[in-house]
Amino acid sequence: MSKSGTKKIQAIRGMNDLLPSDSPRWQFFEAKVRQIMQRYAFDEIRMPIVEQTALFARSIGEVTDIVEKEMYTFEDRNGDSLTLRPEGTAGCVRAAMEHGLLYNQTQRLWYQGPMFRHERPQKGRYRQFHQVGVETYGFEGPDIDAEVILLSARLWKELGLFEHVTLELNSLGSLEARAAYRDTLVAYFNEHFELLDEDSRRRLESNPLRILDSKNPAMAEMLDAAPQLLDHLDEASIEHFESLKAMLDAAGIGYVVNPRLVRGLDYYSRTVFEWTTTALGSQGTVCAGGRYDGLVEQLGGKPAPAVGFAMGIERLILLLETLDLVPDEALGKSDVYLMALDDTSTTAALTLAETLRAELPALKLQLHCGGGSFKSRMKKADKSDAGVALLLGQDEVANQTVTLKFLRDDREQQSVAQAALAATLNDLIIR
Ligand code: ATP
Numbered sequence: 001m002s003k004s005g006t007k008k009i010q011a012i013r014g015m016n017d018l019l020p021s022d023s024p025r026w027q028f029f030e031a032k033v034r035q036i037m038q039r040y041a042f043d044e045i046r047m048p049i050v051e052q053t054a055l056f057a058r059s060i061g062e063v064t065d066i067v068e069k070e071m072y073t074f075e076d077r078n079g080d081s082l083t084l085r086p087e088g089t090a091g092c093v094r095a096a097m098e099h100g101l102l103y104n105q106t107q108r109l110w111y112q113g114p115m116f117r118h119e120r121p122q123k124g125r126y127r128q129f130h131q132v133g134v135e136t137y138g139f140e141g142p143d144i145d146a147e148v149i150l151l152s153a154r155l156w157k158e159l160g161l162f163e164h165v166t167l168e169l170n171s172l173g174s175l176e177a178r179a180a181y182r183d184t185l186v187a188y189f190n191e192h193f194e195l196l197d198e199d200s201r202r203r204l205e206s207n208p209l210r211i212l213d214s215k216n217p218a219m220a221e222m223l224d225a226a227p228q229l230l231d232h233l234d235e236a237s238i239e240h241f242e243s244l245k246a247m248l249d250a251a252g253i254g255y256v257v258n259p260r261l262v263r264g265l266d267y268y269s270r271t272v273f274e275w276t277t278t279a280l281g282s283q284g285t286v287c288a289g290g291r292y293d294g295l296v297e298q299l300g301g302k303p304a305p306a307v308g309f310a311m312g313i314e315r316l317i318l319l320l321e322t323l324d325l326v327p328d329e330a331l332g333k334s335d336v337y338l339m340a341l342d343d344t345s346t347t348a349a350l351t352l353a354e355t356l357r358a359e360l361p362a363l364k365l366q367l368h369c370g371g372g373s374f375k376s377r378m379k380k381a382d383k384s385d386a387g388v389a390l391l392l393g394q395d396e397v398a399n400q401t402v403t404l405k406f407l408r409d410d411r412e413q414q415s416v417a418q419a420a421l422a423a424t425l426n427d428l429i430i431r
């Protein structure tokens with residue numbers, strides 16, 4: 001075989017394996033998310049990972065970073081242009097429309113899953129990453145904006161993150177107000193054209209609001225002095241924004257109004273927000289969202305107001321790790337290691353394990369498999385993290401007992417009747 005034929009195949013850059021040592025943190029996070037969604041009466045929806053390319057081009061916008069340079073787009077065997085979803089909102093709207101979920105009704109939906117963007121991989125930025133998203137349809141007033149923000153805030157509280165994140169808030173106004181502001185802004189940027197970097201010059205025609213988002217320090221002063229969208233809002237948007245702020249005040253949720261927060265996607269109107277942290281370096285946005293009242297109609301549906309957000313799971317897990325906020329219990333140690341002492345007792349051990357699992361659904365029991373000497377069996381028990389080992393040899397099988405050994409505490413081993421074992425373990429282990 002040629003050298004290239006034996007070269008090890010590796011994962012694609014920016015697409016990560018989630019190893020067994022990582023999963024407890026993810027499960028801890030995912031369980032909290034599921035509880036919160038339940039408590040706020042949001043329903044789960046699952047969409048395909050692949051959609052027609054046109055869906056994203058039409059919703060996210062042709063001149064956004066995502067559509068211009070980040071999408072994984074390919075032709076399938078029929079010659080159709082398909083794209084791995086770079087975000088969930090477009091697919092969620094598509095699914096809701098397709099199944100009549102927006103017909104004379106409101107919806108509060110959530111989803112989670114992988115998203116794909118061809119970006120430069122770095123800490124907190126990957127090519128396959130995961131989001132939890134929330135989308136609501138059919139609500140016009142600021143109460144639902146507040147509700148989705150409060151939902152996210154409660155998740156931070158449950159995770160112990162609330163003190164470590166900041167809510168940034170802005171309003172983009174109506175499409176008309178934004179169009180008028182755009183002219184003012186372009187005129188201002190043209191006056192300061194020599195200060196614009198290459199990226200910004202390119203955006204001057206296509207997406208001038210995005211320039212406000214630039215992190216280039218050389219442009220900071222000029223951007224700070226730029227005319228602000230907040231001063232150009234329409235009356236109804238001002239009222240909406242003021243009511244939202246009053247609701248957040250009443251709920252005790254602090255925020256910073258950031259007039260330069262514009263978000264990278266075309267579909268937003270009125271409220272936009274981000275939750276940011278300073279604990280992760282430059283990839284500091286852990287959750288972002290806002291109102292997108294025009295999108296349903298833009299995708300061919302009957303107009304329906306909409307509000308949603310998406311959070312980046314990798315960044316949140318990184319934050320939980322950095323701040324050491326995952327409790328030990330969540331790291332999932334096994335309770336019991338059950339072993340036959342010799343090969344003739346293997347079947348008896350297997351049967352006893354099944355009996356215990358049927359009787360004690362909350363028990364985490366690891367059955368020894370793979371034979372070995374007594375010493376190597378005990379070594380595996382020790383390595384298993386279990387607190388208790390149950391030993392089953394020929395004597396125990398004959399007497400219908402097991403030997404219970406404490407692996408972490410200095411306590412005498414006991415002989416327990418198999419008939420009383422479930423009750424004993426229940427008292428010992430299951431709190
Ligand atoms: P950024 O400015 O960081 O590129 P974005 O505006 O492109 O973010 P959104 O499309 O709003 O991000 O996605 C919502 C959240 O998803 C982000 O706040 C972030 O937490 C997460 N996210 C976005 N892109 C990535 C990525 N490539 N890798 C990991 N997480 C990501």
Ligand code: MG
Nearest residue numbers: 065066119264
């Ligand atoms: Mg991005």
